[in-house]
């Protein structure tokens with residue numbers, strides 16, 4: 001099978017998500033179509049309330065579209081009547097949320113959070129895991145952090161970088177990241193760009209939401225602009 005025939009890591013065909021609120025129905029995601037292949041980075045931008053986070057939740061399989069088709073590789077993501085999305089394998093998608101606390105266990109030291117995905121296929125030992133964690137922390141300009149610190153003992157921006165590192169170490173097929181640079185300065189945002197670009201060059205498909213259009217244009221192969229209340233497509 002050649003690269004062009006390979007199915008997209010994730011594709012959406014006219015997906016729509018509607019919420020019922022006390023003020024009536026709202027449809028933050030309306031007939032969005034896109035496809036992201038191995039090694040591609042799709043950027044998503046749009047004004048506040050245009051449905052960026054909702055779309056990421058749909059693409060990560062955390063919420064089911066009300067209509068339209070979501071596919072992982074060439075399989076429907078949501079089997080009929082299923083309450084959970086169907087992934088081709090465990091760890092297929094790694095989401096990185098705006099609030100990184102959601103993906104970091106407050107009781108665990110950073111080194112353990114980072115290297116936990118590596119212990120799924122055997123335990124290389126605490127010293128080796130700590131050394132690996134330190135190497136990754138260096139790459140995100142976090143080499144000065146105490147790897148035994150808990151998430152509550154580091155800053156919000158540092159937590160966000162730790163959440164990104166955790167996702168990268170897990171080597172998923174797809175990363176969806178919501179505003180990963182929102183709390184970063186220019187230098188750390190550049191370090192995150194480099195990490196994401198390296199991951200995409202190793203084959204990871206990446207979907208990233210950002211308000212920072214300059215940063216997004218620098219990193220993404222395509223950018224999908226969202227507006228409030230209109231159909232969108234990309235890929």
Ligand SMILES: Nc1ncnc2c1ncn2[C@@H]1O[C@H](COP(=O)(O)OP(=O)(O)OP(=O)(O)O)[C@@H](O)[C@H]1O
Pocket residue numbers: 019020021026028046047048049050051052053054055
């Ligand atoms: N679970 C929900 N129930 C009801 N309404 C929701 C729900 N989730 C999101 N919304 C509404 O959908 C709209 C889009 O929200 P969403 O968070 O996707 O926008 P966004 O583009 O990510 O915004 P921001 O840039 O401010 O983070 C908003 O009006 C929001 O209030």
